[in-house]
Every structure is written in C-alpha cells, then in structure tokens.
Amino acid sequence: MASILVLLQVETSFHQPGYFLPVFAGMFLAGAVAWLIAAVLGFARARAFGPSVRWFSFASVCLLLFHLQFLAVGFGVLTKDNNLVFTILTFFNLFVLLAAICAIIGFIRLTSPR
DSSP states (O other): OHHHHHHHHOOOOOOOOTTHHHHHHHHHHHHHHHHHHHHHHHHHHHHHHOHHHHHHHHHHHHHHHHHHHHHHHHHHHHTTOHHHHHHHHHTTTHHHHHHHHHHHHHHHHOOOOO
C-alpha cells in the first residue's frame, strides 16, 4: 500500500513540442472554416439537389458547433471556471452524435443515383 502512495506522489513533467500550438491552431481554424463553407454551400445547393443535401448541411452545422465547444472549453480553462468546463465536457460529443444522425438521414434520403 505504501508503494502505491509513493507512486501517486511522483510528479512527472511533460514538455510539449514547439510545433504543437501552431499545428493545433491551424488545423482547428481550417476545420472550422471548412465546416462553415460546407454548411453554406449545402444550404445554398439544397434547393437544386434535394432534401438529402439539407441534412448534410445540418451535419456541417453540428460539426461547426462542435468546434465552438472547443473555444468555450478553452475559455473556461483560461478563466479557471471548472463549472463551465465540466458542463461543456459533459455534452462534448452531443454535436458529433447529432451530425452523425443528420448524415445518416441524408444518406437514407438519397433516392436515385445518376
């Protein structure tokens, strides 16, 4: 039992690589912009291509909201508001689940291949 307590007290340090923040921020921004473009194009083209495209647009909006959750969690971490952080993290995959449901409905509503 004492050895377990000693192991719990050992402090380990981690040094993040220098490329972590620029790569993470760049991919985060590129993903958010790409989902925004996908949502706008999807809603603009839904009238021409049918209701299935609208469902894919809803999926794009859900994934855009998923990106906004990252910003909200980051804001909560920076302000040290643990209540906000854990409230958001509780439902963190909600928008991914909704996007998957919307994409499934979109695939189901695809009617005739051309």
